[in-house]
Amino acid sequence: MEINDTVFAQLKEILNSGKEVLANEPLSKWTTWRVGGPAQYLVFPSSVEKVVGVIKIAKKNNVPVIVLGNGSNVLVKDSGIKGIVINTAKLERISVQGTIISAEAGNTMPQLAKYAMQNSLTGLEFSVGIPASFGGAILMNAGAWGKSLGDVIKEVKIVNMEGEVKVLSREQMNFNYRESSFKKGAQVIVGGNLKLAQGDAVKIKNLMTFHQQNRIEKQPLRLPNAGSVFKNPEGYAAGYLIESVGLKGFNMGGAKISDKHANFIVNTGSATAEDILNLMDKAVHCVENFYGIHLEPEISILG
Ligand SMILES: Cc1cc2nc3c(=O)[nH]c(=O)nc-3n(C[C@H](O)[C@H](O)[C@H](O)COP(=O)(O)OP(=O)(O)OC[C@H]3O[C@@H](n4cnc5c(N)ncnc54)[C@H](O)[C@@H]3O)c2cc1C
Known part of the structure; x- marks a missing residue:
């Protein structure tokens, strides 16, 4: 795809002297299915401020924006994606206060589940085998074992397409089976707070091990895939x-x-x-x- 030198230079300027931006990068490297054509620009902002900067550059130059988390539930077409693809992998901050974990969107669900276990917090065991970024899991309301992320989300921070940072409460997200209000909007989810409960680290670990073993038995994890391709229709698998x-x-x-x-x-x-x-x-x-x-x-x- 043709690269616009002005857009590329502006992105490089705010993204760590160009270390966090790639041009014509094959997205097959960044999706779990290992398929997909190139992104015209693939960026890896490492802070919320940089996400805001990228959105403002996109707006100024009239370039479309798409967000990619861990690429575990997307099919990128062979023709690739024209515009700026924001990969959230470098939004990695995480902290805990009492029973609340605050995490940026690029943490993966296995990382978050283990962090919760290390802090004796229960509520995320179901997600240990979901190879998602936190941001992607919020948008998809990822779930397993009858539980989903919407059950434990307290609030979510986004950057909208005007480059404004907003914090939304759980009630504003309309979580449903593999659905959230984020699917209908255009925004970058940059982080969120999870409300968990005090638990026993050994019991949490045992439950996570059980969930992992079950996946190994039932899912074809040796070949590239994107998890369940279709939603379960009401009453059927x-x-x-x-x-x-x-x-x-x-x-x-x-x-x-x-x-x-x-x-x-x-x-x-x-x-x-x-x-x-x-x-x-x-x-x-x-x-x-x-x-x-x-x-x-x-x-x-x-x-
Ligand atoms: C082996 C395997 C097992 C799986 N098991 C499960 C399971 O048990 N339960 C389940 O629910 N899912 C499962 N999945 C599917 C997948 O992991 C989830 O749907 C997950 O939520 C996708 O997250 P991601 O970060 O990979 O998002 P991506 O695949 O990168 O993106 C998915 C969608 O979210 C958008 N998006 C991603 N991040 C952001 C962000 N920060 N801001 C705004 N939009 C964003 C993308 O534009 C895209 O539309 C599985 C997948 C695999 C490969």
Whole structure:
């Protein structure tokens, strides 16, 4: 993609002399599916002030902005993303006061769950195996074992597309199954506070180990994937529906419906985003024809 020298120079100036900005960077390196074309500009701001600076540059130059957390629930198209992609990985601050953990968006959920355990705080055990950034997990209301992040969020800090910093309370986020009000808006989630409860570090650790072992048994973790591809329709498991129409193990190009869990699509080595999209279409059509149920993607398609 063509690089605008003015935009690139402005980004370099605020981003650690250019060390936190890349041009035409393949996003396959930054997503767990290991597919996706380049980002025109990929930036790694290490403070909220730098996020504000990036948004202001984007606004001034009329360049679109997309946020990427840990890339564990996105399908980036092969054509890539035009504009500025903000990766939150360097927003890493974390602290605890009593039962409240304050964390920036780039901490991962496994890191946060372990931090909570080290401080004898219970409430995040369910999230230890979710390979998400805190920001991405808030937006998706990530969850497992009947619990989700919305249960323990107290407040969230965002930067809006005007470059303003705002703090939102839990009530403003409309958490629902894999949904939050952030999905409909445009903002960078830069951090948040979690309200946990005092617990016993040994019991917390044991529960986390149990959750981890269960994932290893049931999920195809050896091949690149993006977790559950489709949301579970009311009263059904998407994996069961896909398996029962005979698609378990079915492949298109380098993308394959996992033999282990039919709601996972794995990259067997050479998958393109197009292979994955074609396979998703196939699953949607087969399930719709057989059951009359329309599967909705859980993943976000970017680009
Ligand atoms: C092996 C595996 C297991 C998984 N298990 C689970 C599970 O048990 N439960 C579950 O809920 N999910 C699971 N997932 C899916 C995924 O981890 C979650 O959906 C997670 O919330 C995505 O977070 P992320 O940081 O990777 O976001 P990304 O994939 O980077 O982004 C997802 C969406 O959020 C937006 N976004 C990300 N960060 C921000 C931010 N800071 N501000 C604004 N927008 C942002 C992106 O633009 C995109 O639209 C799994 C994935 C894998 C690969």
